[in-house]
Amino acid sequence: MELQVKPLAMAVVVMAAISSVALPQAVAADSAMIEKGKKVAFDRKKGNCLTCHQIAGGSLAGNIGPPLIAVNARFPDRDKLRAFIWDKTESNPYTMMPPFGKHHILSESEIDAITDFVHSL
Amino acid sequence: MTMKKIVLMALAACLALGTTGVYASQADDINALRHYFKKKFPTVPFKEFANGSYALSADKRINWESMRDFPPFEDHVAKGEALWNKKFKNGNSFATCLGNDVTKVRNRFPHWNAKDKKVETLEGNIVACQKANGEKPFGLKKGNIAYLSAYIASQANGQKVNVVVPDDKDAQAAYEAGKQFFYAKRGQLNLSCADCHVYSAGMYARGNLLSPVMGHTTHFPVWRGKWAKKKGDGFGTLHRRYGGCNKQVRAKPFKAQGKEYSNMEFFHASMSNGLTIDAPDYRE
């Protein structure tokens, strides 16, 4: 288990470097929202995404969920990504991921911001 | 051997099995879980599961072993021994309720009380004993109850957990209720005990390595680094831990020694059947 962690962390860093080079326009478009989303995502009392996901720029991440790399490529449809964050139990009732929107863990605007941030990864 | 004799012997064997009261669902659950963890952690021997996440990570194990070299809970066990030996005002003591041989106490719990139709736990009986003898009962989560429980458990070290669910509809219902509690998602975060300690066992939540449920109850009460940072002395009971878990998923915790947690302990401890008691212990 532990052996997998380090290569994944490296992959996160590498992918983040690539995406920031490849997609400067997309990043520039909503940079304020993305910045807000990053804050909410990393806040332990809000999204606390690092508990389960490795994310570029975050430390001490867990590995219960998949690392958030190349999200843009995996979820070209932003609305689908937002729906996952809002309530992942809709598509998988056994998921570990808390239903952030359905259970009001985050506000709608916080979910918008997180979606933009994760979509930019 | 005649055919008749063989048949009689087989019949006797069946009867013997029947009277030991093995509840099929409990046996199935234990087997399924052992099989599941064997597949998940093929290199970890069964007996190692008593050591929780320290069986799964060499790094974490080094820390744990160094904590065990100078255990932070030796004084607590000594306090527990003094409590065991102390006489009540009426001349009785805990031995009056729990039995004179302290090595034979821990492993009788949890068990089904057919008369009162409820699960009895060690800590529940400690407090019941105090009440029956006109003593002021201990708190249920930390302090004296944890010291005494730790001393009693330490005297059973080396014995194997063997929780029996008897052939009794109500006992089986209590076990099933405990199982449902363990597997049900709850709280604002919508997480079950099983989400972390079955399906994600061995994974990291931040820096915490999630421990497999099998082996959880072998080493309680525990001294936890996390608890030592809060009020108190780091020591706590199994039901204190249950409350902490519920709070973390943002569910309202239930009362220690209440029906919900006692039923859950009946199931939860069953999942450690066959593993060796080694208590108290250090946990992150």
Added chain:
Amino acid sequence: MKKMTLKVALLAAMMATSGFAVAMDEDSYRAEHKAATEALNKAKKVGGEWRDSRWKKSTAVKVDGKKMSYLHAAEAYAAKGDYKNAMKYAGIAKFEGEMGYQQAMDQKNAGPRH
């Protein structure tokens, strides 16, 4: 003189309507508080209450430097006459009661799937 009476009359009218508005706010808060309590009692019956709805050790909301649950926050604001915030927190408690009940019902038959 005429002007004065007009002013007094206007002031009286304003006071009356604002008093009326407060009474309205108080009524709708009381209804919301009752609905929240009922929803939470229903959730409690099935073991589905959440941590911050009305647990006395909850630290979810800070009112005047004191941390408390949503329902307690609603009561604290109502006691100060701040029915806007009282409504808001009673509403959160009600929502949590409804969701907690629903969740417990959905999980009624939870069991191993390994």
